[in-house]
Amino acid sequence: xxxxxxxxxxxxxxxxxxRKVVGTTRLEGVVGQDPLAALTPPAWSFGQDAEEAxxxxxxxxxxxxxxxxxxxxxxxxxxEPLPQGGDLSIVCDGAGEPRLLVRTASVQVVPxxxxxxxxxxxxxxxxxxxxxxxxxHERYFREVLAPYEREFAPDMPVVLETFTVLHPKPxxxx
Numbered sequence: 001x002x003x004x005x006x007x008x009x010x011x012x013x014x015x016x017x018x019r020k021v022v023g024t025t026r027l028e029g030v031v032g033q034d035p036l037a038a039l040t041p042p043a044w045s046f047g048q049d050a051e052e053a054x055x056x057x058x059x060x061x062x063x064x065x066x067x068x069x070x071x072x073x074x075x076x077x078x079x080e081p082l083p084q085g086g087d088l089s090i091v092c093d094g095a096g097e098p099r100l101l102v103r104t105a106s107v108q109v110v111p112x113x114x115x116x117x118x119x120x121x122x123x124x125x126x127x128x129x130x131x132x133x134x135x136x137h138e139r140y141f142r143e144v145l146a147p148y149e150r151e152f153a154p155d156m157p158v159v160l161e162t163f164t165v166l167h168p169k170p171x172x173x174x
Contacts, residue, residue, distance in 0.1 A: 011043045011090055014098035018090070018167040022101060041088035043098060048143065050094025057093050059124045060100060061168060067122035071141050072109055072157035077148045083107050083161055101167040106160075112137070113154040122162060 046056035046068065059065035075082055083089075087104040110116075112134075120133035142152045 007096060010096070011092075011098050012040060014090060014101075015040045018101040022166045041090050041101070043090040043092055045092045045094060045096070047094075048140070053092070053094035056125070057091060057099060060091065060102075060165060063165075064124035065122075066124070066164070067119055067160065067162045069115070069119070069123065069137060069161070070159045071145055071150075072159050073148065073150045074144055075159065077150070082109075082159060088166075089163075099168065100165050102163040102165050105162040105164055108160045109157050110160060111155040112141070112152075112158050115158060115160065119160050 045053035046060075047053045056065060072082075083104045085104055085106055089102050089104070090098045091100040091102055093099050115130070115133065115137075117130045120130040121128045123133060125136060126132035137158075138152055141156070141158075145152060
């Protein structure tokens, strides 16, 4: 079961609220439309399904998860530019509901077998060890790369991204 794609209207409403809270509209009155305020950041969810998206989002909300990793080959196959420091993103839950605005702090591409222990700790998953990170991510990369006819390799390039949460959106009660 995949996580539900975010609805454009919900993302736009979240962005309208978040950009006021984080101050991306402050200069509009002085210098015109702020480019950051004009463009809605990309919206996405962690993981491969709704349950995993919610579990990983909960780690971010708790302040435990401040990093993520992806396969460089996936970015290349999708013809997408890599994230860069300063980029904004809207992170959604497994139902596609926008929950957080995050800012990319750093991006680094390293071989899988050279991912540092500090990154595994920053991802905050399992026992936070490098051994756990490698086990879980090898399985993940094998699955995510299969449609591209690419195979996991210990020296495959991995995109390591760290981020900070700028604006949380509390879950609706109801």
